[in-house]
Amino acid sequence: MNIGQAAKRSGVSAKMIRYYESIGLVPSADRLESGYRDYAEDDVHRLVFVRRARDLGFSIPRIQDLLELWGNTGRSNGEVRALAASHVSELEAQARKITGMIGTLRGLMTSCERAGHRAHCPIMDELADHHRPPPVRPKAKARTVAGRQENDTRGAGSETVGKSGREVVGR
């Protein structure tokens, strides 16, 4: 079957299949005389294996380890478990980081609500470390920040502060 079929059956996009082949994660597919890649059932199984491992958050180098273990019916069990365990602790570290952020933000949001809409937002105070906003807000751009920006044209910059037109990146 060709790469499109293999992609549909495995749930891995054709782009990714070619990429995995290029980095050596999966073996180079056979080629038809036309140059088309030709996949067999086993190749699809391997791709499914890769996809599932990715769905569980394994990085590509780790998946390579897993694939090697898979082909090695002998001493798999303990090593697989070790791999999984170390992956789990990485995931836990990530989760801790995120839940830490969530906790901080929720705390700030709560005190922000209590402050009512008239006072300074404690979120801002925290971010700013209780400093006043600097008088000059971000102005000129260059490479653009994905998704926001437009013309600007801040020309000459003799003005001290662009109170006139829009300054920055308006949306």
Added chain:
Amino acid sequence: MNIGQAAKRSGVSAKMIRYYESIGLVPSADRLESGYRDYAEDDVHRLVFVRRARDLGFSIPRIQDLLELWGNTGRSNGEVRALAASHVSELEAQARKITGMIGTLRGLMTSCERAGHRAHCPIMDELADHHRPPPVRPKAKARTVAGRQENDTRGAGSETVGKSGREVVGR
């Protein structure tokens, strides 16, 4: 002060300061005659603001919004809260994804332990969807998968696998 000092004081690397300037997140720094960037206290405060926002996981476009709100002492409170709330739900989605993976993996690991070291590892069975490992294991490397490679050791199977003369993509 020069960029190195500003970096030390703000906790943002000099590289990142230049990058933030290039995308317009922070205003272009003043320059000395030598061409060196020159930073004042307010610039450092702004950089601290950016760093803290990043530590809370805000993306750069969002930080841009936050900076605008910071400079806008008027209608900050509610908008800041809204921004924070939507960020929190993004974080929660990430956390759910990760804890889901952890749950799955822990379940698999447990049944793997119960299976003892003699049987097939259920983790593998699950990844492989109960298929046998394909006879041809990953072989050639091209771009290399970060961090591993060489030493390979899979000498055993010199069985005609690579029938086609074709070889690694190369480039």
Added chain:
DNA sequence: CCTAGGCCTTCCCATCATTGGAAGGTCAAG
């Protein structure tokens, strides 16, 4: 047989935030 259009091929570019390095200019101390 010819053609349309759908699939395939390779190659390049972009993402997102960050780091690394090269080549060269500047500054301060010895």
Added chain:
DNA sequence: CTTGACCTTCCAATGATGGGAAGGCCTAGG
């Protein structure tokens, strides 16, 4: 004046993925 630490700009790479161009292949319908 030299040395070494710092600065400047520019380019590249990361990890995993998607987008798209330019061109080749294949198949069905006329």
